[in-house]
Amino acid sequence: MSANTRKITSLDDVDDVEDRQNKRRALETTSRDRSLDYPSKSASVKAVSFQQPSPLLTFSYTPARVLEFTDSALRYYVDPPLGADLKYGYERWIRWPEEKGRIDGLVRAVLKYKERLERHSQNGSAWLNDIGVVSWRGVMTKILTAPYEERDGWELNVMIVGSTLYFEEHLSDARLVQKNDIAPHHRQQTYYGYSFESWCTSSAPRIPDKLDGHPIGWGGDVDTNVQWCSVVKTKLGDTRMVIGGEVDCVRDTFTGQTSSFVELKTSLVIRGPQDELRFEKKLLKFYFQSFLLGVPEIVVGFRTPSGRMNTIQSFKTMEIPRLVRGKPHAWDPLLCLDWGHRFITFLKSIAVATDTDDVRGDSNNEEGKMADRAKTRVWRVKFLPRVGVSVSLLDDAGVQEVQAGEDRVGFLPRWFWDGLHPPNISLHRQTDHA
Numbered sequence: 001m002s003a004n005t006r007k008i009t010s011l012d013d014v015d016d017v018e019d020r021q022n023k024r025r026a027l028e029t030t031s032r033d034r035s036l037d038y039p040s041k042s043a044s045v046k047a048v049s050f051q052q053p054s055p056l057l058t059f060s061y062t063p064a065r066v067l068e069f070t071d072s073a074l075r076y077y078v079d080p081p082l083g084a085d086l087k088y089g090y091e092r093w094i095r096w097p098e099e100k101g102r103i104d105g106l107v108r109a110v111l112k113y114k115e116r117l118e119r120h121s122q123n124g125s126a127w128l129n130d131i132g133v134v135s136w137r138g139v140m141t142k143i144l145t146a147p148y149e150e151r152d153g154w155e156l157n158v159m160i161v162g163s164t165l166y167f168e169e170h171l172s173d174a175r176l177v178q179k180n181d182i183a184p185h186h187r188q189q190t191y192y193g194y195s196f197e198s199w200c201t202s203s204a205p206r207i208p209d210k211l212d213g214h215p216i217g218w219g220g221d222v223d224t225n226v227q228w229c230s231v232v233k234t235k236l237g238d239t240r241m242v243i244g245g246e247v248d249c250v251r252d253t254f255t256g257q258t259s260s261f262v263e264l265k266t267s268l269v270i271r272g273p274q275d276e277l278r279f280e281k282k283l284l285k286f287y288f289q290s291f292l293l294g295v296p297e298i299v300v301g302f303r304t305p306s307g308r309m310n311t312i313q314s315f316k317t318m319e320i321p322r323l324v325r326g327k328p329h330a331w332d333p334l335l336c337l338d339w340g341h342r343f344i345t346f347l348k349s350i351a352v353a354t355d356t357d358d359v360r361g362d363s364n365n366e367e368g369k370m371a372d373r374a375k376t377r378v379w380r381v382k383f384l385p386r387v388g389v390s391v392s393l394l395d396d397a398g399v400q401e402v403q404a405g406e407d408r409v410g411f412l413p414r415w416f417w418d419g420l421h422p423p424n425i426s427l428h429r430q431t432d433h434a
Contacts, residue, residue: 036346038388039147039339047334048341051235053294055258056113056242059105061227065096067105069112073228075201075249077262077299078208079312081217084199086192086266086307088215093191094223098179100404101169106136106244107416109231114419128164128420130240131233133344135167137245141288142169142383143343144336148284149385156381157402158391159410160351161420165344168411170380170402188307194222196266196301199309201249232258232293237341245293258294263317269302269310280324284331290317291333343389350391351379378402378410 060073114124133140142154155170171179182190198219202209208217231244250260265286270276290298298315315323324330378394394402402411409417 034346034350034391036343036389036391038386039335039342041147041332041335045332045334046338048237048337049235050291050337053232053234053243053258053292055256055294056231056233057109057116058228058230058247059109059112060229061105061225063094063223063225065225067108069109071228071254073226074254075197075203075219075228076205077200077249077251078202078206078217078219080196080199080301080309081215082309082311084215084217084309086195086199086303086309087188088195088218089198089221090188090191090195092221093194094221094225096224098171098176100171100176101136101139103134103136103166103168103411104413104416105229106134106231106242107166107412109229109244110134110242111416111419113231125420129162131164131242132239132348133165133167133236133241135241135243136169137243137289137292139167139169140241140243140292140340141285143167144288144292144340145284146343146383146385146389147335147339148281148331149383151385153382153384155383157394157411158347158351158379158381159377159412160348161412165347165351166412191222192303192307193264193266194224195307196303196309197248197264198222200264200299200301205252230258230261230293234292234294236337236344239341239344243292245289247293247295251297259296261290261293261295261297263290263295263298264301265298266301266303269304277329280327281329281331283320283324284336286315287317287320287333288336346389347379347381347391 057069058071058074059067059069060071061067062072110128114128117124117127139156142149157168157170159166198221199217201219203219209219210216211218211220227246229244230247231242234241234243247261248264249262251262252260254260263286267279267282268275270279286298286300290296296317298317298320300313300315301309302311302313303309321331321333378399380392380394380398382390382392384390399410402408407414
């Protein structure tokens with residue numbers, strides 16, 4: 001009798017595992033390709049709130065590209081000399097090559113802030129569990145400006161850990177080669193922007209650098225390994241977000257707040273209506289790049305085609321939308337925020353729906369293997385201009401391509417994963433208590 005009972009029980013166990021496997025396959029099939037249509041610019045827009053960003057911490061990248069939690073790379077704004085040559089120093093440019101858009105630096109900062117909370121007897125895990133999105137500022141800018149993007153598509157990799165979505169830009173190996181193999185003319189135009197930053201920044205407030213062998217006002221040869229970054233918390237609609245990005249400099253002093261941040265940009269001198277139209281379209285990205293980090297001021301250097309500085313103009317970030325309002329080619333930040341909110345809600349609904357079928361288990365059995373696959377689940381998001389967004393679940397080969405032979409859980413660094421989760425605890429079975 002007992003033998004028969006054991007046999008029946010074992011058959012039930014097999015049926016349960018097969019049932020869970022079938023559910024998982026069904027979920028993966030039905031959610032293999034989901035889409036979000038391109039937003040209509042003529043439809044009414046829902047006003048979505050956006051919370052003023054507040055700083056969490058800052059960090060620097062050194063010339064050796066080492067991340068350190070200091071302000072060693074902080075620069076101060078100074079007025080650049082008019083007529084400055086933006087080609088100056090080009091042959092000495094130390095250029096950090098384009099690479100996969102890894103989220104590593106940002107999640108290291110997230111882990112640092114979580115540990116800081118815990119040192120002060122606060123619940124760092126609860127804080128992070130309350131965050132809906134962790135993303136670099138550049139990724140969020142692409143998402144929010146998508147309704148007005150007419151040329152360039154993009155791809156993201158997305159993971160969900162607990163209730164937090166992590167966004168990372170996806171660049172294929174072919175695309176990386178393309179971005180690093182740019183034509184000399186385009187390379188020099190890219191350098192103009194970095195050169196402008198050097199002419200506009202100093203190692204001390206209000207005092208231009210005087211470096212031996214260089215023109216007065218030159219802030220030092222360009223090294224794109226060096227960056228000063230800020231990490232802020234904010235909220236889009238009901239989604240709390242942690243966003244990180246590079247800050248070019250501060251005006252006068254840095255008090256730990258974003259109020260003195262300055263963004264530096266270059267643009268061609270406006271010579272007629274077509275130039276004005278192009279510049280006002282560029283203002284959309286200028287605006288959101290600064291808006292997302294709480295940067296209140298953007299200084300634009302207008303240059304000649306040959307790279308000579310002509311004039312500079314300071315813009316208050318929050319006043320920029322008024323400059324295009326009512327014009328035939330106007331862009332509406334409210335439409336962008338509404339789209340961004342729908343985009344995040346859409347992604348979370350897919351990830352959570354798939355998440356409901358996760359299982360626990362020992363990695364030596366079938367259930368454990370399923371749990372391991374759940375840990376590395378990565379979604380690929382593709383945006384096509386004038387079409388919209390499609391989302392698909394990567395298979396094992398796709399995840400391995402994203403990992404590129406590095407020690408990662410999905411695309412997240414193993415050390416970050418280990419810092420968040422004790423051993424033998426499944427990714428999606430973390431506590432939901434916030």
